[in-house]
Amino acid sequence: MKKINVILAVAALAALAVSCQKADPYGYTIKNNQIVYNTPERPADQQSMLGFAAEPIENVRIGFVGLGMRGSGSVDIITYVDNCEIVAVCDLYQDRVEAIQKMLAERGKPEAAGYWGEEGYKQLCERDDIDLVYLAVPWQLHTPIAVYAMEHGKHVAIEVPAATSIQECWDLVNTSERTRKHCMMLENCCYDFFELTCLNMIQQGLFGDIVHVEGSYCHDLSPYWDRYQGDWRMVYNKDHHGDVYPTHGIGPICQDLNIHRGDKMDVLVAMDSDAFAGQAAADARGIYGDIKYANGDNTSTLIRTRKGKTILVEHSVVTPRPYSRMYQVQGTKGFANKYPNEGLALGADELKGEDVAYDNLNAEWYMSNEQRDAIMEQYKHPMIADIEAKAKEVGGHGGMDFIMIYRLIYCLHHGLPLDQDVYDAAEWSSLVELTEVSINHGSMPVVMPDFTRGEWDKTDGITFATAK
Numbered sequence: 001m002k003k004i005n006v007i008l009a010v011a012a013l014a015a016l017a018v019s020c021q022k023a024d025p026y027g028y029t030i031k032n033n034q035i036v037y038n039t040p041e042r043p044a045d046q047q048s049m050l051g052f053a054a055e056p057i058e059n060v061r062i063g064f065v066g067l068g069m070r071g072s073g074s075v076d077i078i079t080y081v082d083n084c085e086i087v088a089v090c091d092l093y094q095d096r097v098e099a100i101q102k103m104l105a106e107r108g109k110p111e112a113a114g115y116w117g118e119e120g121y122k123q124l125c126e127r128d129d130i131d132l133v134y135l136a137v138p139w140q141l142h143t144p145i146a147v148y149a150m151e152h153g154k155h156v157a158i159e160v161p162a163a164t165s166i167q168e169c170w171d172l173v174n175t176s177e178r179t180r181k182h183c184m185m186l187e188n189c190c191y192d193f194f195e196l197t198c199l200n201m202i203q204q205g206l207f208g209d210i211v212h213v214e215g216s217y218c219h220d221l222s223p224y225w226d227r228y229q230g231d232w233r234m235v236y237n238k239d240h241h242g243d244v245y246p247t248h249g250i251g252p253i254c255q256d257l258n259i260h261r262g263d264k265m266d267v268l269v270a271m272d273s274d275a276f277a278g279q280a281a282a283d284a285r286g287i288y289g290d291i292k293y294a295n296g297d298n299t300s301t302l303i304r305t306r307k308g309k310t311i312l313v314e315h316s317v318v319t320p321r322p323y324s325r326m327y328q329v330q331g332t333k334g335f336a337n338k339y340p341n342e343g344l345a346l347g348a349d350e351l352k353g354e355d356v357a358y359d360n361l362n363a364e365w366y367m368s369n370e371q372r373d374a375i376m377e378q379y380k381h382p383m384i385a386d387i388e389a390k391a392k393e394v395g396g397h398g399g400m401d402f403i404m405i406y407r408l409i410y411c412l413h414h415g416l417p418l419d420q421d422v423y424d425a426a427e428w429s430s431l432v433e434l435t436e437v438s439i440n441h442g443s444m445p446v447v448m449p450d451f452t453r454g455e456w457d458k459t460d461g462i463t464f465a466t467a468k
């Protein structure tokens, strides 16, 4: 009798597990001490967006939502880009809308319609004279507004991270695939000069096979916490473990590894420190009461790819430390890194013969700055040749923001595939939830979902489309 009860109990638990899985097709199950995320089948009314190009748009009409610190700066940059026009702007606050309208008028730009309030974006998205909705709102609003915009026939460009959960990642993928609208996350760090040049060098074979890459977002946000509208950023950090801002770190290195263009991020493990400085920062602000601050002061994530490469990503925003968007590439023939210094080592200075001694650690050292600069010039990415000078003049994180917006408009104008597709947006943003779930299960490995649904090896590396 006892045995039958045990069998019934096990059967009931198994049925519960199956029903949980059914209830959340985008969720996970735990198998063999691994968290395994589901990859549901593509619905019949959707098509892959790999390589997708829309009809060319003569003059890209933009509706801009979110005019805070980032949004107002991005509107400024857009005014220097050809073949586009800001048709409408929107924010929670009327005064921010009016300030941007004034700025556009002072630049001699056509008058932009203004919307404000929590749902003002709906009226903006419902207009029939907008091609692209550009979002620079708090993280939790990215996906709901992007989905609404695509449902209303607009392409979308979304600040980072594009989504805060796996469900939201799939919402972006599914909506983009069904509506056949572009959904690009605005990962500007993919357009920084060093990263782009290294990508070109990797594609030309200078580093041999890439073995390991690293990326990070380490930025002490103490001076900024009070400036985020409604305190959205610290609220998110205090409530969540994990790498809540992973895309600056992971974006460029995923391009280096051909992620979903020949390889796939497969298994991830995340670990965080306690929230020593985070707790103190939240307590010092005195607005949350007696809370336990969730986000660890340092979060480290290790990822292994299907092709046997490894990735390290770091997140740190509360301890006093120099800014670092670490970028590091380690290949069978060379090495590059950035932050604090830009360095290259391509095997040229290897010690030989009697130079090799047990206490001589410089078996491979950085090439000189002169050698580095010469090689960086030689391998400058062809995509930026025409726009480098203007990018440096207009600026935006040293010019990379200009290049990103220029490329977005250029590709839409010429009807080309965008540099970053919806699968990049989903894969890079997916770390937000996946790292949190790993940490919440004692750093358990997580088998990542496949947003391309089996098509991750159908494309041969990243290309930047040009009309020439």
Ligand SMILES: NC(=O)c1ccc[n+]([C@@H]2O[C@H](COP(=O)([O-])OP(=O)(O)OC[C@H]3O[C@@H](n4cnc5c(N)ncnc54)[C@H](O)[C@@H]3O)[C@@H](O)[C@H]2O)c1
Binding pocket: 065, 066, 067, 068, 069, 070, 071, 090, 091, 092, 093, 096, 117, 118, 119, 120, 121, 136, 137, 138, 139, 141, 159, 160, 161, 186, 187, 188, 227, 228, 229, 230
């Ligand atoms: N790529 C980068 O280098 C970079 C740099 C900074 C910020 N960001 C991203 O930009 C986004 C915005 O960050 P921020 O620093 O400008 O924050 P912010 O708080 O300064 O700005 C957010 C803006 O959104 C507005 N907003 C809030 N709810 C809204 C709604 N319902 N409709 C319309 N507007 C609404 C707010 O009023 C505010 O003006 C975030 O996703 C952030 O991660 C990216």
